[in-house]
Amino acid sequence: MLVKPSVCIFLFTCVFQLSHTWSVNNFLMTGPKAYLIYSSSVAAGAQSGIEECKYQFAWDRWNCPERALQLSSHGGLRSANRETAFVHAISSAGVMYTLTRNCSLGDFDNCGCDDSRNGQLGGQGWLWGGCRDNVGFGEAISKQFVDALETGQDARAAMNLHNNEAGRKAVKGTMKRTCKCHGVSGSCTTQTCWLQLPEFREVGAHLKEKYHAALKVDLLQGAGNSAAGRGAIADTFRSISTRELVHLEDSPDYCLENKTLGLLGTEGRECLRRGRALGRWERRSCRRLCGDCGLAVEERRAETVSSCNCKFHWCCAVRCEQCRRRVTKYFCSRADRPRGGAAHEPGRKP
Ligand SMILES: *[C@@H]1O[C@H](CO)[C@@H](O)[C@H](O)[C@H]1NC(C)=O
Numbered sequence: 112m113l114v115k116p117s118v119c120i121f122l123f124t125c126v127f128q129l130s131h132t133w134s135v136n137n138f139l140m141t142g143p144k145a146y147l148i149y150s151s152s153v154a155a156g157a158q159s160g161i162e163e164c165k166y167q168f169a170w171d172r173w174n175c176p177e178r179a180l181q182l183s184s185h186g187g188l189r190s191a192n193r194e195t196a197f198v199h200a201i202s203s204a205g206v207m208y209t210l211t212r213n214c215s216l217g218d219f220d221n222c223g224c225d226d227s228r229n230g231q232l233g234g235q236g237w238l239w240g241g242c243r244d245n246v247g248f249g250e251a252i253s254k255q256f257v258d259a260l261e262t263g264q265d266a267r268a269a270m271n272l273h274n275n276e277a278g279r280k281a282v283k284g285t286m287k288r289t290c291k292c293h294g295v296s297g298s299c300t301t302q303t304c305w306l307q308l309p310e311f312r313e314v315g316a317h318l319k320e321k322y323h324a325a326l327k328v329d330l331l332q333g334a335g336n337s338a339a340g341r342g343a344i345a346d347t348f349r350s351i352s353t354r355e356l357v358h359l360e361d362s363p364d365y366c367l368e369n370k371t372l373g374l375l376g377t378e379g380r381e382c383l384r385r386g387r388a389l390g391r392w393e394r395r396s397c398r399r400l401c402g403d404c405g406l407a408v409e410e411r412r413a414e415t416v417s418s419c420n421c422k423f424h425w426c427c428a429v430r431c432e433q434c435r436r437r438v439t440k441y442f443c444s445r446a447d448r449p450r451g452g453a454a455h456e457p458g459r460k461p
């Protein structure tokens with residue numbers, strides 16, 4: 112049997128392209144037109160932010176659904192909770208990251224490595240040198256695009272701008288020092304070092320921690336659209352470090368379906384139990400998604416058939432065997448017993 116690209120990959124590509132188109136439109140219609148040269152990078156960056164969001168929240172009750180991914184407070188998404196904060200931060204980080212990477216790869220005529228510190232003493236026995244990823248460039252351009260989506264002057268706009276900034280700070284703050292030794296036959300008497308972007312996954316993990324530690328500020332009531340109100344908003348946000356995520360509202364109950372809010376609830380979600388090397392967060396996913404939401408864990412056994420033991424035959428075909436493998440998967444399903452009781456208390460963390 113010849114190996115063919117699987118439908119899954121094709122479907123994924125489809126989905127990818129759909130949301131890609133969405134990002135492009137979203138930014139092109141609202142971003143400053145003068146920056147058309149950067150728009151494809153901005154769209155690619157926003158897309159990588161979305162993918163990272165889905166990865167980081169794959170086993171959370173809220174799993175970064177498409178509906179949550181509309182930036183800008185005038186775009187219909189009026190929620191201002193912890194999840195909104197994460198979406199803004201990761202999107203803005205994705206855009207800055209991609210622009211910076213593009214710059215280092217020479218994709219733009221007007222920017223390159225940041226060598227402004229080169230030659231200066233960095234620490235004992237080492238100097239700055241080499242090609243520092245130009246986060247200053249990525250920061251400036253991404254700010255122009257992403258922050259331009261916030262046109263309001265209310266607390267929500269201020270919150271979004273704050274979290275956009277936190278996303279950019281996360282990119283800067285996770286940069287890594289890389290060094291190279293100099294001296295006779297690698298004796299390393301002197302070193303030159305430069306800062307490099309980490310894998311984007313690290314930025315995502317860093318922001319997930321910030322998400323758990325997000326600060327709630329109480330600004331929705333009172334502070335109106337008066338000059339005094341705007342002053343109070345500005346003062347409040349100025350007093351909070353731009354490394355932290357900020358939200359104004361509590362999250363809804365993600366256990367439950369709520370059509371008004373576009374929430375699907377956790378019924379039918381898959382969770383992980385055994386097998387593979389699961390982290391603590393994954394291992395507890397069945398309890399978090401099912402048990403604590405008053406749902407039962409349903410075991411479904413299935414057999415998967417996949418190509419295996421593929422061999423290349425001269426010339427030119429790849430032949431594979433079909434391997435059957437038993438898999439057990441777990442899903443949240445409505446329990447037969449009456450719902451509620453101790454298993455589903457209000458006031459849980461989202
Ligand atoms: C910047 O990088 C992204 C992702 O690697 C890519 O899709 C995009 O085309 C690049 N932009 C330019 C102008 O080369």
Ligand SMILES: *[C@@H]1O[C@H](CO)[C@@H](O)[C@H](O)[C@H]1NC(C)=O
Binds near residue numbers: 369370372
């Ligand atoms: C959906 O959420 C809204 C806003 O929080 C709430 O008022 C409403 O009662 C919820 N609906 C259901 C069915 O839970």
